[in-house]
Amino acid sequence: MGRTKRRNLLNNVMLALTGVCTFVTVSVLFVILGFLVWNGFRSLDWNFFTKLPLSAGETGGGLANAIVGSGITILISIVIGVPVGFLGGIYLAEFGGKTFPMFVRYTADLLNGVPSIVIGIFAWTVVVKPMHSFSAWAGGFALSLMMIPIGLRSTEHFLRSVPNSMREGALALGATKTRTILTVIVPAARQGILTGLILGVARVAGETAPLLFTSLNNQFWSEKLTEPTATLPVMIYKLAISAYDDWHRQAWAAGLVLLGLVLLANIAARWVLSRGASVQRG
């Protein structure tokens, strides 16, 4: 009797504890994010989106240049990263044999696991050092390296999930392989591929470490892509560790804007995917 009681007690205690674990982990995450939203909204104003950063001690000013700079570096990373991820993914799913695709897949996973600061070092050695200048190009290149593995693997995954009967049907109608891929297989997998693209962009949008010594930072507008360029994540870092209250306020506002964009992109990606799935089923 005592033994059964003890076992039941242990059962109840441990199961309750797992519930507590869930509550603690989920609530910790939400408490800190709630704190960000609260502080961010208090600090956000119209100037934030339209004005340049002011020098230390002055109040007001905004991060207009960092918002545009982030947009530019992300755009560069899309221009470099998306073709590589998309076409490489097509190769892995449709053309590849056995050994070489395995190598590519393995290295893509490897690249995906490289710490972002090491990506920064690499971009510095191959872009910044030869150009003798920090630039938006270098930042965009670094970000594209982080985007490529995600794009590559998700494109491959969703192309592979297209049923083989569709390939065979198109080929039986006399279409060449290229035509089959372009007009049948890729359209069938487009939601998935789009999801991978959005997730890739969302991931690099918040990256700071690869930009620290590639696009560096800038208090003013960058006129050329070969100049140091301000970006939101780097600005958040620089403003947060500064000693001025007004800069801290700006950091909170920037944090909220960045978080909003990243979460929105993630939710959009899931929405695109779920919509695609229901269309295919119905």
Place this chain on the structure above:
Amino acid sequence: MATAVIAAPPQPAARKFVKLLRDGDKAAHLITLIFAASVFLVTVFLVYELWVQSSPARAKFGFEFLFSKSWDPVAEKFGALPFIYGTVLTSLLALLISVPLAVGAAIFLSELAPPKLSNTCTFLVELLAAVPSVIYGLLAFFTLVPLMRIYIEPFLKKNLGFLPFFQGPAYGYGYLTAAMILSIMTFPFIISISRESLLAVPREQREAALALGATKWESTWQVVVPHARLGIIGSIFLALARALGETMAVTMVIGNDPAVHASLIAPGYTIAAIIANEFTEATGELYQGALVELGLVLFLITIILNAAAQLLIVATTKKGSKHD
């Protein structure tokens, strides 16, 4: 037969090439192959660059680099030990905090929670994996650091101050603060992957244990968890690799002191943090080489952990599934 062979003129190389381009399949094959190969080549090039750029430091210090404690850019003396120590210590401490909590949560979400609640919680937790690390850094810098300085560190010193781990002034910055923010950042990885591998345990295993008279907890802890252990360990490896390579959040709260301290509340340094702080200022081949070599060390550690994690996760999630 013989005349036919003579009649067919050999195709010139140029025409062959034109025909190859017209034949779209081969061209498409070639183009996509080039892009796929570029991923492979860039990764190889990355490793090569790290190796070459770190050569001044490797030539000068050799393996002693890894075990030397001094970091003095002015005297051009560089040792990696404080940074390796800080990186490993903060990451392991972080796992010490996060593994019990996250695995507990994963057990709850896979075994007890109704599928709807489980899926919603998992969705939210996975969304949190997308929060940029600089935002975790921002939050830690303004909330966790004062909290540690004013409440937690004085409390630890008062009650556990006789241990060497909780001595010295309470700055708020240090190993423990970095470990705490890292533990929060690793929750999503451990929870979502562990839950997946727990869900992949066949239903019969649970039912057999319950039919033998086991309580729900006994069936979970003695049957289901051991069955999914490789996946859970894999998720922990993955979280460890993330924690080791994490830069921004740690850089903002670690305290930036290139020394080895036994006290967990003392300020320290990590590999990623020193690269982030000093790379742009590093003048001279040797200084830069030393920083790149630190990057190389970090790269090797995380790559090995990631590969191990992948193998373990693949090994477990291949089997059957419970729901959804």
